[in-house]
Amino acid sequence: MxxxxxxxxxxxxxxxxxxxxxxxxxxxxxxxxxxxxxxxxxxxxxxxxxxxxxxxxxxxxxxxxxxxxxxxxxxxxxxxxxxxxxxxxxxxxxxxxxxxxxxxxxxxxxxxxxCLFSGEADGNDCLLEIQSGAGGTESNDWAMMLLRMYTRWAEIYHKFQVQIVDKVEGEETGIKSCTLKVMGKNAYGWARTETGVHRLVRISPFDANAKRHTSFAKVFVSPCIEGEININIDEKDLKIDTYRASGAGGQHVNKTESAVRITHLPSKIVVQSQSSRSQHQNKAEAMQMLKSRLYEIELRKKEEKLNAARNVEDSIGWGYQIRSYVLHPYQMIKDLRTGHEVGNITSILDGDLDSFIIATISSNF
Known part of the structure; x- marks a missing residue:
């Protein structure tokens, strides 16, 4: 040996x-x-x-x-x-x-x-939301690439189950937004550090002049509520809209306003669901999504207090750029929080994300 x-x-x-x-x-x-x-x-x-x-x-x-x-x-x-x-x-x-x-x-x-997953919700399932940034087709395509990356990460590398709760297609290609429900042991613990802005630099496949473009997409991860956790929501704080579900077509698409959008006025959080043909089921799903988002806010407040007591700066947030994916003029994916970087961009975009997640989680301990 x-x-x-x-x-x-x-x-x-x-x-x-x-x-x-x-x-x-x-x-x-x-x-x-x-x-x-x-x-x-x-x-x-x-x-x-x-x-x-x-x-x-x-x-x-x-x-x-x-x-x-x-x-x-x-x-x-x-x-x-x-x-x-x-x-x-x-x-x-x-x-x-x-x-x-x-x-x-x-x-x-x-x-x-x-073993480091000590948060009260780390063992829960989670909702992973992707939103394309400004830039139309470019950003919509980048959001679709992220959807593929996270789906493969969850299903292949962790054997989690993945369900699409809501998905809004782009006009030409890609997606404007998508919400995934990721189900499995410690799903939230593994995914929670992915919240933030993800930046892509590449030669655009949609530009006839083959110019370099920069695209952005936001990712937000919140825990699904389990057990005896109560999140109180006042009905008067809600604005509920119904609309026709978008999709690939078929006899059930766009005939009834089954999709539901809920706006929580105090926090300005907007959630929507169109995964079911039933408006009632979509409303129930959207309410669960809203509760998860509000629960995440409460968890973050607790974490901020703990970090303040420990004198630790928490720079992870919805509007904070966390990772850069450069495909041109060189190939490198770099996490801006930890400095961890990988040159094999294909493996990362195919879902091999754990080295980034482990580096981020480890840096907090």
């Missing part, structure tokens, strides 16, 4: 031990025993809401313990196989094991990052 591999294995063992402490594995086992005793009680379902929350907590703890156990076993097995292959001089086997080692290293790194 070469020295470099020894160092990697040593660091991974340290990382697994850090994860054990951060997850507080022993405490989780004790809590699971407590919950199991409550679940076995014949009075469990006398309070259905409490029972559901208890079962959800049980499932989360079981998943966490299972994932940690699997990581530990995988590392122990890999160490044993590398030692055997190294002693036997099996070069081909070592090449395969080195690939397995790289894959396990990425898994452990992701688990370390997930």
């Amino acid at each position: 070469d020295f470099e591999t020894q160092v990697v294995l040593h660091n991974l063992k340290k990382s697994v031990e850090v994860i054990r402490r951060q997850l507080d594995i022993e405490k989780k086992h004790a809590r699971l025993e407590e919950i199991q005793a409550l679940v076995d009680s014949p009075t469990l379902w006398e309070d259905q809401s409490s029972a559901q929350l208890l079962l959800k907590e049980k499932s989360q703890i079981e998943t966490s313990l299972k994932e940690f156990k699997e990581l530990s076993i995988q590392l122990d097995d890999l160490i044993e196989m590398i030692e055997l292959a190294s002693k036997g001089g099996e070069e081909e086997a070592m090449k395969d094991l080195e690939r397995d080692l790289l894959s396990l290293k990425e898994k452990i790194q992701k688990k370390e990052i997930e």
